[in-house]
Amino acid sequence: xxxxxxIRRAPRQRGEIPVRRHHTLLLVLWLxxxxxxxxxxxxxxxxxxxxxAGTSGFQFLKIASDARGAALGETVVAxxxxxxxxxxxxxxxxxxxxxxxxxxxxxxFVDVSLDLLAVTYHLPGPGLTLGASLQTLDSGKMDVTTxxxxxxxGEQFRLIDMATGLTLAQRLTDLFSYGVTGKYVRESVAGLxxxxxxxxxxxxxxxxxxxxxxxxxxxxxxFDARPEGSLRRPVINQPPEAVETExxxxxxxxxxxxxxxxxxxxxxxxxxxxVSLQLNNPNDNAENWNVGVEYxxxxxxxMRTGYRFGVEEYTMPGLGLGxxxxxxxxxxxxxxxxxRLDRLGAIHRIGLNLSL
Numbered sequence: 001x002x003x004x005x006x007i008r009r010a011p012r013q014r015g016e017i018p019v020r021r022h023h024t025l026l027l028v029l030w031l032x033x034x035x036x037x038x039x040x041x042x043x044x045x046x047x048x049x050x051x052x053a054g055t056s057g058f059q060f061l062k063i064a065s066d067a068r069g070a071a072l073g074e075t076v077v078a079x080x081x082x083x084x085x086x087x088x089x090x091x092x093x094x095x096x097x098x099x100x101x102x103x104x105x106x107x108x109f110v111d112v113s114l115d116l117l118a119v120t121y122h123l124p125g126p127g128l129t130l131g132a133s134l135q136t137l138d139s140g141k142m143d144v145t146t147x148x149x150x151x152x153x154g155e156q157f158r159l160i161d162m163a164t165g166l167t168l169a170q171r172l173t174d175l176f177s178y179g180v181t182g183k184y185v186r187e188s189v190a191g192l193x194x195x196x197x198x199x200x201x202x203x204x205x206x207x208x209x210x211x212x213x214x215x216x217x218x219x220x221x222x223f224d225a226r227p228e229g230s231l232r233r234p235v236i237n238q239p240p241e242a243v244e245t246e247x248x249x250x251x252x253x254x255x256x257x258x259x260x261x262x263x264x265x266x267x268x269x270x271x272x273x274x275v276s277l278q279l280n281n282p283n284d285n286a287e288n289w290n291v292g293v294e295y296x297x298x299x300x301x302x303m304r305t306g307y308r309f310g311v312e313e314y315t316m317p318g319l320g321l322g323x324x325x326x327x328x329x330x331x332x333x334x335x336x337x338x339x340r341l342d343r344l345g346a347i348h349r350i351g352l353n354l355s356l
Contacts, residue, residue, distance in 0.1 A: 056284040057250030060137040065116035067337030067349035071320025072292030073306020075276040077259035078215035083118035089217040090179030091202035094169035104351035131167030159189040192229040198222030211263030224249040272296040313341035331355040
């Protein structure tokens with residue numbers, strides 16, 4: 001099996017009774033029925049989006065950092081079988097063998113760039129996998145404007161966000177694994193710095209040799225943080241500028257994710273068709289449902305699309321391609337992802353995944 005294959009099947013043991021695929025299909029259809037009313041008033045979890053919007057900080061932690069995950073509508077909490085598992089669900093890292101590395105770049109809005117570097121290594125014997133990741137967001141230089149000088153004061157500032165993480169994951173059986181990531185998060189802007197510690201927790205379960213798998217993850221659960229530093233603020237008719245040194249604490253953007261994937265097609269011609277569903281319940285907005293489809297031809301070319309329901313601005317499906325590079329030595333895959341938001345415009349993502 002190709003190391004980047006989205007479905008990693010467990011070997012059947014001698015004497016094991018095979019699970020009927022149509023039983024799993026019924027389970028998928030039943031869970032999919034829960035997804036159908038996502039745009040209707042009834043929802044699986046209560047919606048308090050209007051009350052919770054804008055109530056957390058460190059928003060860069062929520063931005064999809066890899067091209068494949070974004071193209072699939074962010075539905076890979078149960079199917080990110082490469083180094084991007086450290087971003088979506090650390091439990092998936094335990095399903096990887098050997099060394100995996102990924103380098104991803106996102107050209108975000110107004111020249112903002114987002115980058116992710118992730119590495120995992122599976123220790124032979126105990127089934128443990130270690131991982132390390134670095135995620136950064138850089139706004140580039142921006143002009144300082146005020147209500148008195150809307151065209152700029154001549155000064156510039158820069159927003160730089162960073163998250164460094166260490167991951168420990170364990171494969172208890174071929175069907176079940178868990179993982180935890182600890183991340184140090186830091187945000188710097190206009191002389192203010194905010195830092196805290198957050199955790200990602202995840203579990204993964206493969207439903208026998210049926211082509212179905214499911215996962216649950218809680219991302220960015222941790223401690224509130226308060227900005228440190230000082231900020232100058234001009235005051236009308238008062239020459240001395242006010243200096244702010246007291247700020248309110250920020251809550252990390254904790255998100256609960258539940259995902260289900262099903263391998264609809266897997267034949268001897270090495271063609272694969274994967275369908276994925278995912279529920280996201282953030283602490284700072286309403287819940288939303290996502291759906292994604294990936295077709296892999298001859299283990300050489302992957303075509304992807306996905307859609308996010310209940311998310312403002314996302315009225316167009318995500319699109320993407322994956323190209324498996326036939327090079328000697330390590331296995332390489334190049335990914336491209338495209339998303340478009342109504343008013344903010346296009347987002348382009350590229351990534352390179354390596355497996356040894």
